[in-house]
Amino acid sequence: MVNKVKFERDEVIRTAGQLFWQKGFNATSTRDLQNAINMRPGSIYAAFGSKEGLYCEAIKDYALFMQNQLLSALNEHESILDGLTAFVKKVLIEDAECAPSMLCMLVKANNEFTEDEPTLKLLSNDLANQFEAFLTTLFEKAQHTKELGTKLTAVEYARYFQIQFTGLRSYLNRPNTQALADALIDQMFLSIKQL
Amino acid sequence: MVNKVKFERDEVIRTAGQLFWQKGFNATSTRDLQNAINMRPGSIYAAFGSKEGLYCEAIKDYALFMQNQLLSALNEHESILDGLTAFVKKVLIEDAECAPSMLCMLVKANNEFTEDEPTLKLLSNDLANQFEAFLTTLFEKAQHTKELGTKLTAVEYARYFQIQFTGLRSYLNRPNTQALADALIDQMFLSIKQL
DNA sequence: TTTGATTTTGAGCGACCGTTCAAGTTAAAA
């Protein structure tokens, strides 16, 4: 090798991801990206192939980041439900102050893409399904440790959690709702426990 | 007046609305609209001023249509909660077969628009708040008739309903989830009643 | 110090965007 790349790949992906997360895929222009990540078209296309390629890396990075957030919240709590609660509060209260959107980037992706963008539609769906599968194993564990009843199957709990979480984030995306976050999260877990 | 317009305004707004609902505002081009509503640019701009103007009419029409759907479901049931259940099933099961998206058009709008489109952001938010206000009066009535307890205030019930409804629609937007709709709706109202 | 593969730069391509407007068409009024 006679010349090394001058940019930090992970950092570029994260910065681009923030922009994509905020504005959506279609509303983010390649000029926006050029400014945000301080790279010229040639370099971007050499490194990522296309705007779509960069977006794919960014959304995969987002999913990985979320999973790590959840894992570290679980590590800090004995109880799985406590860990999940801490995770939700971290994402919706602490991180929310500087996050580009209250909405989950995967959900935003699923909302934006139609059959016109089959690759991105498939990818965002895959990542959401992976997250659901991970949640399912969590609720299985919670049922084994008797934290949670067996009225619902683990996958049903996982579905219910996602519905609540997504609905809540969508509501908190409205202006002047941030003050309600804490109480609504408690209400969410109350309703999960007493299902 | 020496010459009348040749298009049916309401029908044009509804058709355009279906396209906007499906693809979002930014991803719907004026050429898409021209084809869908069979009008040439000059006529569209004479009638609606701009793409944004047509979108405003379309989203207001959507909100009105939803309110009418809810009102007619309420008329067909003694109980308010039964009426709400029928409304949700109508929207998520019956209408879903030919609707352009599982998601609420207002929610999609709120998700898409940033500070770059302040007019549309404000409008979609206004319409969502109006719907919340209407829901609140419904839950007040339900509390007066003892259908519902007073553990939560009416506006808290309205918020919870919207969170559930939005979260559910987002989940049902994923592929191969339609079969789950009926059970998840029952679960939703169960959790509202036992809050 | 020279070489040369690799990376970066940025002008610019063709396509499509939202929108305009002069010209053509229409039909009620004169």
Add this chain to the structure above:
DNA sequence: TTTTAACTTGAACGGTCGCTCAAAATCAAA
């Protein structure tokens, strides 16, 4: 039948889009 204001048409404008590529810059190896 002629007039004329309202409506429709569609070519085309300036701007932005995603993306390309020839030229310049870079730096490890020779």
